[in-house]
Each structure stands twice: as C-alpha cells, then as structure tokens.
Amino acid sequence: xxxxxxxxxxxxxxxxxxxxxxxxxxxxxxxxxxxxxxxxxxxxxxxxxxxxxxxxxxxxxxxxxxxxxxxxxxxxxxxxxxxxxxxxxxxxxxxxxxxxxxxxxxxxxxxxxxxxxxxxxxxxxxxxxxxxxxxxxxxxxxxxxxxxxxxxxxxxxxxxxxxxxxxxxxxxxxxxxxxxxxxxxxxxxxxxxxxxxxxxxxxxxxxxxxxxxxxxxxxxxxxxxxxxxxxxxxxxxxxxxxxxxxxxxxxxxxxxxxxxxxxxxxxxxxxxxxxxxxxxxxxxxxxxxxxxxxxxxxxxxxxxx
Amino acid sequence: xxxxxxxxxxxxxxxxxxxxxxxxxxxxxxxxxxxxxxxxxxxxxxxxxxxxxxxxxxxxxxxxxxxxxxxxxxxxxxxxxxxxxxxxxxxxxxxxxxxxxxxxxxxxxxxxxxxxxxxxxxxxxxxxxxxxxxxxxxxxxxxxxxxxxxxxxxxxxxxxxxxxxxxxxxxxxxxxxxxxxxxxxxxxxxxxxxxxxxxxxxxxxxxxxxxxxxxxxxxxxxxxxxxxxxxxxxxxxxxxxxxxxxxxxxxxxxxxxxxxxxxxxxxxxxxxxxxxxxxxx
Numbered sequence: 001x002x003x004x005x006x007x008x009x010x011x012x013x014x015x016x017x018x019x020x021x022x023x024x025x026x027x028x029x030x031x032x033x034x035x036x037x038x039x040x041x042x043x044x045x046x047x048x049x050x051x052x053x054x055x056x057x058x059x060x061x062x063x064x065x066x067x068x069x070x071x072x073x074x075x076x077x078x079x080x081x082x083x084x085x086x087x088x089x090x091x092x093x094x095x096x097x098x099x100x101x102x103x104x105x106x107x108x109x110x111x112x113x114x115x116x117x118x119x120x121x122x123x124x125x126x127x128x129x130x131x132x133x134x135x136x137x138x139x140x141x142x143x144x145x146x147x148x149x150x151x152x153x154x155x156x157x158x159x160x161x162x163x164x165x166x167x168x169x170x171x172x173x174x175x176x177x178x179x180x181x182x183x184x185x186x187x188x189x190x191x192x193x194x195x196x197x198x199x200x201x202x203x204x205x206x207x208x209x210x211x212x213x214x215x216x217x218x219x220x221x222x223x224x225x226x227x228x229x230x231x232x233x234x235x236x237x238x239x240x241x242x243x244x245x246x247x248x249x250x251x252x253x254x255x256x257x258x259x260x261x262x263x264x265x266x267x268x269x270x271x272x273x274x275x276x277x278x279x280x281x282x283x284x285x286x287x288x289x290x291x292x293x294x295x296x297x298x299x300x301x302x303x304x305x
Numbered sequence: 306x307x308x309x310x311x312x313x314x315x316x317x318x319x320x321x322x323x324x325x326x327x328x329x330x331x332x333x334x335x336x337x338x339x340x341x342x343x344x345x346x347x348x349x350x351x352x353x354x355x356x357x358x359x360x361x362x363x364x365x366x367x368x369x370x371x372x373x374x375x376x377x378x379x380x381x382x383x384x385x386x387x388x389x390x391x392x393x394x395x396x397x398x399x400x401x402x403x404x405x406x407x408x409x410x411x412x413x414x415x416x417x418x419x420x421x422x423x424x425x426x427x428x429x430x431x432x433x434x435x436x437x438x439x440x441x442x443x444x445x446x447x448x449x450x451x452x453x454x455x456x457x458x459x460x461x462x463x464x465x466x467x468x469x470x471x472x473x474x475x476x477x478x479x480x481x482x483x484x485x486x487x488x489x490x491x492x493x494x495x496x497x498x499x500x501x502x503x504x505x506x507x508x509x510x511x512x513x514x515x516x517x518x519x520x521x522x523x524x525x526x527x528x529x530x531x532x533x534x535x536x537x538x539x540x541x542x543x544x545x546x547x548x549x550x551x552x553x554x555x556x557x558x559x560x561x562x563x564x565x566x567x568x569x570x571x572x573x574x575x576x577x578x579x580x581x582x583x584x585x586x
Contacts, residue, residue: 021409024408024410028404030396030400031460038453039423039461042431043434102328105307108306109321110306112322121329123332124335127561128517128536180332189579243521247524262432269525296421
C-alpha cells in the first residue's frame with residue numbers, strides 16, 4: 001500500500017478526466033453507426049441473400065443452403081478457384097517474404113546512398129494497383145510485350161508464348177505482378193523490425209565467432225520474427241482477396257485458370273447477375289479470414305494498459 | 306546490421322551491390338515502360354526494339370486525352386471522392402479515437418476490437434454485401450453511394466491508426482489541461498490534436514491515396530459514364546481486342562502523378578503509416 005505521491009495524484013486526475021462515459025459514447029457514435037450500418041448489417045443481410053435464389057430486380061426465393069450445396073458439390077469451377085486462390089496467395093506471400101527480407105537486410109547495412117535506395121525501392125508501392133496490373137498485362141503481351149521480345153531477339157525461343165492465354169504461364173504471371181507490387185510493404189515493415197535490433201547483439205555474435213550467415217540465423221531472424229509474422233498474415237488476408245491485379249490482367253481466364261474467389265464472385269454477380277449464388281461464393285471463405293484476424297488480434301491490438 | 310561497422314570484404318561488397326542493383330532495376334523498369342509507352346503514337350508502341358534508345362517520342366497521347374476531355378471528368382470525380390471520404394473519415398476517426406483512448410464506458414474494448422476487425426476485413430468480402438445494401442436504398446450509381454463505400458475502409462483505417470497514435474501520447478498532458486479548466490473538446494482540440502498532427506497527416510495521406518486508387522467499388526457501384534473515377538476510366542481502355550496502350554499508359558501516368566508528389570514530399574509519413582501495420586499491401 002506504499003504508493004508514491006505522483007502515482008496517487010495521477011490516479012486522482014485520471015478519475016477527474018475519464019469518467020464522462022456518456023460523452024465518450026457520443027463521440028464514438030458516428031463510428032458505431034458506420035460499423036453497424038455499413039459493415040455489420042450488409043454482411044449479415046448478405047448472408048440471408050446467400051440463402052436465396054436471387055437476381056437483381058426480383059425478390060429472392062429462399063432455398064436454404066442450396067447455394068452452398070451447389071458450390072460444394074456441383075460447381076465445376078470451384079475446385080480450380082479454390083486451388084488458384086491458395087496457390088496464388090501462398091506463392092505470392094512466400095516470394096514477397098523472401099525478397100522483402102533480402103532487400104530489407106541490404107538496406108539496413110551501411111551502404112552507399114542508403115536513404116535514396118530506401119525511397120527508390122518503394123516505387124512499385126507508389127503506382128496504383130490497377131496501373132500495375134495493366135502494365136504487366138502490356139509487358140506480358142504476346143506480340144508487343146517486352147517480356148517476349150528479349151528471348152525472341154536472342155533466338156532463345158521461336159514462337160513467343162502467349163503468357164496470359166496459357167493456363168500455367170498466366171498463373172505465373174499474376175504471381176510475378178503481385179510479388180512486384182507487394183514487395184515494398186514487406187521490405188519496409190521488415191526493415192522497421194531490423195532497425196529495432198540492437199547492434200550490440202551483432203557485435204556480441206561476431207565476437208563469439210558467428211559468421212555472417214550465423215548472425216542472420218541467430219540474431220536477425222529471431223529479431224524480426226514477430227513483425228514478419230504480422231506482415232505475412234496481413235498480406236495473406238489481402239492477397240487472398242485480391243481483385244484489381246487479376247481482373248485487369250486476365251479477368252480470371254483463360255477458362256477459370258486465374259479466377260480466385262473474389263474475381264469469380266464478381267463475374268457471377270456483375271457479369272451473370274446470379275446474386276444469391278455470387279454472395280455465397282464471396283462469403284464462403286469468411287470463416288478462414290476471421291480465423292486469420294483472430295490470430296492477429298493479440299499481436300496488433302495487444303493488452304491495453 | 307549484420308556487418309556492423311566493419312567494412313565488407315570484396316566478395317561481400319560485390320554480392321550486396323549486385324543484388325541491390327537487381328532489385329532496383331526490377332522496381333524501375335515497369336514505370337519506365339509505362340512512361341515510354343505513353344510517349345509513343347499509335348502503332349509505334351509495338352516497336353519494342355527501341356527499348357533503351359527510343360525514337361519518335363511525342364506527347365500526342367496526353368494532348369489527345371485532354372482534347373477529348375473525358376479524363377477531366379474522371380479526375381474531378383476521383384478528386385472529389387477522395388477529398389470527401391478523407392475529410393469525413395478524419396472527422397469520425399479523430400472523435401472515435403479520442404473516445405476509445407480517453408473515456409471509459411461499457412463496451413469500449415469491444416468497440417476497439419470491432420475497429421480492428423473492420424480495418425482488416427478485405428474489400429473482396431464486402432463488395433457484394435455493400436452493393437446489395439446500396440442497391441436496396443437506391444444509392445448504386447450515385448456519388449453518395451461511392452462515398453459510403455469508401456467510408457467502409459477509410460473510417461476504420463483512420464480510427465485504427467489514430468487510436469494507435471493517441472495511445473502513445475502521455476496522458477498527463479490531458480490531465481493537466483483538464484485541471485486548468487479545459488472541457489473535453491478543448492482537451493482534444495488544444496492538447497491532443499496538435500501533438501497528434503503527424504498521425505493525422507499519415508491518416509489523411511493513406512485515406513486519400515487509397516480512395517484515389519480504388520477500383521473494385523468503382524467497378525461494382527458505377528452505372529454511368531458521368532461518375533467514372535480515374536481508375537475505372539483507365540480500365541475502360543481495355544476494349545475487346547484493340548488495346549490502346551499509348552493513351553492507356555498516358556492516363557496511367559496521369560493517375561500516378563499525385564502519388565509520386567505525395568511520396569516525394571511526405572515519405573516520412575508514408576513509412577510511418579506502413580510500419581504501424583496500418584496499410585494494405
């Protein structure tokens with residue numbers, strides 16, 4: 001019970017200041033209205049729509065879990081869409097992590113013009129995603145694209161491949177575009193993590209005889225582990241739900257080979273107007289996303305002191 | 306720093322700078338290609354051979370874009386949309402973050418958690434529910450509808466970022482102001498906001514640029530040419546099989562210019578926003 005005077009004063013003043021609970025609620029009211037009206041309500045009512053057979057302009061007819069049953073058992077596209085979504089997100093996130101880590105480590109060393117290069121490295125992030133998608137589409141273009149030009153000119157290939165019209169190559173192309181765009185986000189967050197590692201740790205490891213590789217393994221990697229984990233989860237959620245890049249690069253084609261859940265739901269709803277079914281497709285991955293978010297909560301939200 | 310203050314040896318130096326050069330070249334080539342394409346007229350864009358030493362460069366595409374005048378409307382819509390969403394999101398976010406940090410009431414923790422959830426919830430999950438809601442209340446194809454859609458990401462984002470920022474400020478300052486007779490809004494306006502100005506700038510930049518770049522909501526909620534945003538307008542160049550790469554890349558360059566300006570002058574805030582785990586990438 002031996003509390004210091006300053007501590008007692010602080011709690012006294014805190015008491016003066018923070019008890020106006022009604023006013024606090026009033027301040028948060030606009031936010032609460034937005035959260036309920038523009039986020040919670042639409043998602044809940046969309047769930048109801050996903051239980052209906054519905055097109056726009058006509059009232060829906062309740063069909064229970066019909067859409068979900070069709071999705072799981074009848075829709076021929078779903079296995080492809082699911083595997084695309086997974087390979088696209090996992091592949092992109094792994095590559096972004098590896099490249100982001102490498103460039104972050106280099107930009108954390110005492111190199112020439114370090115600040116300039118840190119800014120330079122951000123270029124892919126500055127360009128609007130839609131523009132990034134269009135640019136890669138143009139670069140992958142079969143006849144005028146720069147990517148085919150070089151190997152053709154060097155005589156390495158005779159017939160230039162149609163990147164975005166080939167099932168396998170198109171999948172590779174969208175991952176390349178995604179990695180190119182997302183790499184700076186990884187580099188910047190990992191760099192922030194690296195800067196928090198005390199240089200003394202490296203010194204100590206060096207004195208103990210650790211090689212450069214040993215220092216990466218025993219000092220760098222453990223030091224950025226948690227920031228990397230958060231970045232990976234956040235990026236996984238957003239890559240899983242990508243739309244812009246895919247839609248302008250391939251539109252989900254050729255024949256569903258680059259459709260992920262979001263683009264497939266979009267094409268069902270806005271190209272085919274089967275809104276009940278489209279809603280079911282867009283919601284089917286929700287439990288997975290919520291699981292990811294719950295994993296992040298203790299890491300990013302933390303305990304309020 | 307893996308190498309600390311030591312000099313790299315020769316091999317290490319070569320490897321490090323070679324990898325760095327590779328990354329920077331990869332980062333630089335696509336924007337270079339955008340600008341180069343935008344400066345080529347008609348079928349000249351297919352003269353891929355002129356990679357490094359281009360000939361016949363012209364600003365024809367830019368002049369043509371502004372002569373046809375469609376792009377002016379896209380720019381106006383995009384600017385208005387980004388400004389209105391950002392100002393609204395900042396107002397709502399500042400008040401809410403203040404409430405979450407400095408007030409105690411039932412459910413305040415749950416509300417903080419809800420803000421985090423709504424910040425992370427991806428657009429890909431929300432766009433159809435949002436379309437159905439706005440369609441029901443007759444706001445699909447209106448400016449108000451687009452603003453409401455943008456608020457679903459900018460309000461949670463601004464609140465989340467400012468909430469994090471406000472929590473780092475020393476509470477004693479607010480206490481002192483309160484003792485000196487400041488009302489709750491006075492504390493916010495005179496003490497907290499001046500201290501949190503960098504956080505507010507960061508929130509504003511991200512909110513504005515996210516709105517400026519937004520495409521999914523624009524594609525699903527726009528029904529007329531009159532309300533096309535710049536990204537939607539640019540995507541419109543992809544018609545059937547005849548892609549107008551020159552004009553398309555000119556419009557793409559124009560869409561990127563504000564981003565570059567923001568980045569050059571406000572890089573510090575951008576890095577801060579990204580590393581606070583606070584931006585979608």
